[in-house]
Amino acid sequence: MGMRVAWLRRRVAQVRARPGEFGIVAAALLVVSGAIVAVAQGPGVAQPIAFNHRKHTQDLQLDCELCHSYVRTGAHPGLPSLETCAMCHQATQGTTREAARVTELVAQGRPLTFEKLFRLPPHVFYTHRRHVGIGRLECRNCHGNIALTTRPPARPLVKIRMGFCLDCHRRSGQTRDCIACHR
Numbered sequence: 389m390g391m392r393v394a395w396l397r398r399r400v401a402q403v404r405a406r407p408g409e410f411g412i413v414a415a416a417l418l419v420v421s422g423a424i425v426a427v428a429q430g431p432g433v434a435q436p437i438a439f440n441h442r443k444h445t446q447d448l449q450l451d452c453e454l455c456h457s458y459v460r461t462g463a464h465p466g467l468p469s470l471e472t473c474a475m476c477h478q479a480t481q482g483t484t485r486e487a488a489r490v491t492e493l494v495a496q497g498r499p500l501t502f503e504k505l506f507r508l509p510p511h512v513f514y515t516h517r518r519h520v521g522i523g524r525l526e527c528r529n530c531h532g533n534i535a536l537t538t539r540p541p542a543r544p545l546v547k548i549r550m551g552f553c554l555d556c557h558r559r560s561g562q563t564r565d566c567i568a569c570h571r
């Protein structure tokens with residue numbers, strides 16, 4: 389892909405010298421770079437069960453901590469295992485095919501492993517304990533409305549970049565010291 393980008397840059401330089409063609413090539417470039425971005429993003433995260441947050445958090449009023457147990461006390465909240473689902477899905481729940489699949493997995497004693505969606509690089513220090521347990525921030529601040537989704541999102545609803553952390557730290561008078569977040 390690097391080679392292709394270099395080629396595009398060269399081509400733009402050539403065309404800039406000949407203004408007439410520029411519009412056409414610029415339009416073509418947009419299409420090509422769009423395709424490159426789409427390929428680079430990949431298919432996203434796929435989950436083993438089409439979990440429905442809205443049904444469980446709104447209709448059934450379940451607390452986040454039932455499934456994300458360490459959200460107040462740990463760095464990582466954790467994702468639920470089949471034992472948590474089995475509390476209710478050992479018996480048939482509702483009428484959907486997907487709910488029936490959960491009950492089948494429980495009956496077969498199969499493990500169920502959900503994939504992580506939000507992810508920071510390893511050089512960043514972040515804990516939920518500090519932000520949720522002590523700072524009492526709402527999940528929505530950083531995760532958007534994931535609690536209202538009816539199927540697992542393939543990509544994070546919020547892009548958590550350094551600027552995102554720094555913006556809130558600036559607004560709330562928290563640290564912007566490099567060492568606080570990079571240990």
Ligand code: HEC
Nearest residue numbers: 437438439440468472473475476481482483484486487490
């Ligand atoms: C406290 C009980 C409870 C727990 C725990 C629970 N569920 Fe459910 N779940 C239900 C009930 C009740 C329904 C049926 C609601 C309805 O159809 O009205 C349901 C429905 C579903 C459905 C169908 C959703 C849809 O779109 O209709 C899926 C899939 C599902 N659950 C997966 C899971 C998974 C996976 C877990 C574990 C991570 C889990 N549930 C944990 C009670 C629970």
Ligand code: HEC
Nearest residue numbers: 439444445450451452455502503504505506527531535540
């Ligand atoms: C009954 C279990 C259950 C409850 C209750 C629940 N979740 Fe989840 N959560 C899941 C499952 C299963 C996944 C992975 C599949 C998905 O993304 O839908 C998940 C994924 C997530 C993720 C993405 C985690 C990652 O891998 O980066 C966030 C954020 C999240 N939940 C927030 C919440 C919030 C906020 C609440 C409470 C308002 C909540 N959840 C309540 C089961 C639950």
Ligand code: HEC
Nearest residue numbers: 452456459464465466467506507508519525526527529530
């Ligand atoms: C200040 C921002 C922030 C808030 C507030 C926040 N989270 Fe997170 N959450 C993150 C970040 C950043 C990650 C990814 C961390 C990593 O890479 O391990 C994450 C990851 C997760 C995960 C993935 C599972 C895991 O063990 O890593 C879950 C589930 C989750 N958060 C749930 C919640 C819930 C539920 C709440 C509210 C009670 C909440 N979060 C509040 C920033 C936040």
Ligand code: HEC
Nearest residue numbers: 513514518522523529548552553556557560562563568569
């Ligand atoms: C929505 C606001 C918000 C966002 C977004 C946010 N933080 Fe924070 N952060 C806080 C608050 C508030 C505290 C102080 C909590 C307390 O102790 O009461 C804090 C504290 C911290 C601390 C402890 C600082 C110290 O003095 O030791 C670290 C480390 C930290 N945040 C890292 C991060 C990282 C990394 C991100 C991005 C992934 C992030 N924060 C995103 C609000 C935020």
Ligand code: HEC
Nearest residue numbers: 508509512548549550551553554557563564565566568569
């Ligand atoms: C409040 C938390 C926070 C503070 C303070 C912070 N960073 Fe970061 N930084 C992050 C997060 C989160 C990432 C990873 C996400 C990203 O790449 O944007 C990151 C990524 C980086 C990267 C890697 C960028 C890349 O493209 O891979 C560098 C380099 C960096 N930070 C340097 C610094 C320096 C230098 C400072 C002090 C001036 C600083 N950071 C302060 C949270 C923070």
